Amino acid sequence: MTYKALYRTWRPQNFKDIVGQQHITRTLQNALVNGRVAHAYLFCGPRGTGKTTTAKVLAKALNCLRGVDGEPCNECENCRAVNEGSAVDVVEIDAASNRGIDEIRDLREKVKFTPSMGRRKVYIIDEVHMLTDQAFNALLKTLEEPPAHVVFVLATTEAHKVPVTILSRCQRFDFRRIKPEEMVQRLKEVAAGSGIEVEEEALWLIAKAAEGGLRDALSILDQAAAFAAKTVSPADIHSILGTVQQEVLANMTQYLVQGKTAEALRLISEISDRGKDLRLFTKELTSYLRERLLESMEQRQPAANINEATLYNLLQILVQAEQEMKWSSQPSLVLELAVVKASRPELAGSLEALSSRVAELERKLSGLTVTGGRRPESPVATPVRTPLTKEAPPAAKPQPRIEKAVTDNAPGGQQPINQGDAAGAERVRQAWPALLKGLKEGGKMPLWTLLSKGSPPLEVNENTLTLYLADEFDFKTADKPEYRKYFEWLLAKHLGGQWEVRCVHGKKPAARGTTNPKDDPIYQEAVRIFGPELVTLEDDST
Known part of the structure; x- marks a missing residue:
């Protein structure tokens, strides 16, 4: 006997057996019971969701x-004829292969004949969007009346x-x-009825891979039953x-978060050697990161010790890589570059990359404590800022460095100024x-409001002016490139020379102690992030 695929064997024969479309089946049943059946319906939706069924x-x-409550009995002559595909009053037309005006003209002639056995003649036109414009126009009048x-x-x-003219003449149902x-519940029923042993985790993998299409899920289950020796396991589904x-996926995420670039690249190589599709792997990884990000937001706590900002940055990079891999002749190279960028953001050289690393540094420093519960009084690393506006020529790009700040609260509402450079x-x-x-005259009102009313602590060191802003919103406002560049231009205009304005997110640090500064945890963390060649210590004792 010829084997029949699961999706054909287990096709629903009643409205109650149709999975996940209760909003449609209930409407149709009520229409049948109340005698309010329309002359034309449009069923639209993704593949495998039950439109033709x-x-x-x-x-x-x-x-x-002998129907009851709008449900077919599946026992009378008419129901059996439809189930067997021999009903002359139910006509299925594939619009992909019958899309011309001649086929629609033939249909228009045949609709005039009354049904042979039943009460209604039903025309099911599948993939109707494939009809030509001329065919749609020929169908229009018949569909209307x-x-x-x-x-x-x-x-x-x-x-x-x-066409809208067709849509307006149909009752539309979106599947x-x-x-x-x-889907998992339905797969359990099918597996039990077909004598297939399958683990529940494997069913969830099938449901996830099917992306909402039950026919695809049944096809995967059918293939897995033929592949597995006895019981379908998750490993069989992955194969x-x-x-x-x-x-x-969890290991790759940890490698990216911990900056283990070599391990991440090695894992990609292993996946490729096993014959896996790297495009599919990237899609899986983005789905995994998305789930972790949603879990973190819903639970209001970091997922697997990874904060939301890190998950968001990883997801952004990999989503972009997934798009680029579709059109690249070397998708593996695109993924490898994305992995390097995600695990070593400082190599990207962008302001966003440096800002994310500095934010991570500040987050770690906030948790550091010393004996007695006091936080270490140490300098703060400031990132490189590149001018982006054209109001003044760009200054030479400074190297990130560890700077020392001295607290000096000026009386009378004056801005606190570092006394290390008395003249400046x-x-x-x-x-x-x-x-x-x-x-104010230059239209930089947000910055004017912040500096005139907020009075953030300042520091002057030669021709460098540093603003310390504890509030994140104030920091983002003052740190806009156009504001910093304009403020630098004003300083040069009134004071002469070439000035640099820096913004630091955090409180102004106290003076450095007499201990070895290289033993300071802040210095060590800055070296790990920026590298020893980009971090220097300044001696402010003189």
Whole structure:
């Protein structure tokens, strides 16, 4: 006997057996019970969600001789004929191969004839969006005013390609993607009825891979049953689909977070050597990171010791890589570059990359404590800032360094100025009202408001002015490149020379102690992030 595929064997024969489309089946059943059946329906939605199946059940219910509550009995002559595919009153048309005007003209002639056995003649036109414009125009009048004994059911996966004139003459039903839990429940029923032994974890993997299409899920289960020796296991599903286990995705995530670039690249090489599709692996990894990010947001706590900002940055990089891999002749190289960028963001050289690393440094420093519960009083690393506006020529790019700040609370509402550079401090203090006036006249009102009312601590060191802002919103406001560049231009205008304005997110640090600065945990963390060649220590004792 010829084997019949699972999706054909287990095709629903009643409205109640259709999975995940209760909003549609209930409407159709009520219409049948109340005698309010429309002359034309449009079923649209993703593949494998039950459009053609629902159309056949509707055709049976319309012609069933012993139907109850809108459900076909599947026992009368008309129901058996539809189930066997021999019903002359139920006509299925594939619009992909019958898309011309001649086929529609022939249909228009045949709809005039009354049904042979049932009460209604049902035309099911699958993939209706494939019809030509001329064919749609020929169908239009018949669809608008068909004979009383005819019902049209148009099915499509691309409703946006159906002309509006056709859409306006149909009742539209949108089929949704089936939820994983509903799909797993149906797969359990099919497996039990077919004598297939399968682990529940394997069923969840199938449901995830099917992406809402039950027909795809049944096809995967059918293939897995033929592949497995006895019981279908998760490993069998991974082998069939070419996917990787959850442990591999977790390991890759940890490598990226911990900056283990070599291990991450080695893992990619192993996956490629096993014949896995790297595009599929990247898609799986983005889905895994998305799930971790959602879990972290819902639980309001870091997932697997990874904060939300890190997960967000990784997800951004890998989503972009997934898009680029579709069109690249070397997808493995695109993925490897993305892995390097994700695990070593400082190599990217962008302001965003440096900002993310500095934010990570500040997060780690906030948790450091010393004996007695006091936090270490140490200098703070400031990142490189590159001018982006054209209001003044760009200054030479400075190297990130560890700077020392001295607290000096100036009386009378004056801005606290570092006294290490007495001449520069005095000049800035005298020019401060003019600087604020220049900001206001230049239209930089957010920065003017922040500096005139917020009074953030300042530090002057030669021709470098550093702003310390504890509030994140204030820091982001003052750290905008156009604001910093304009403020540098004002300083040069009123004080002469070439100035640099830096913004530091955090409180102004106290003076450095007499201990070895290289033993300071902040210095060591800065060296790890930026490298020893980019971090220097300044001796402010003189």
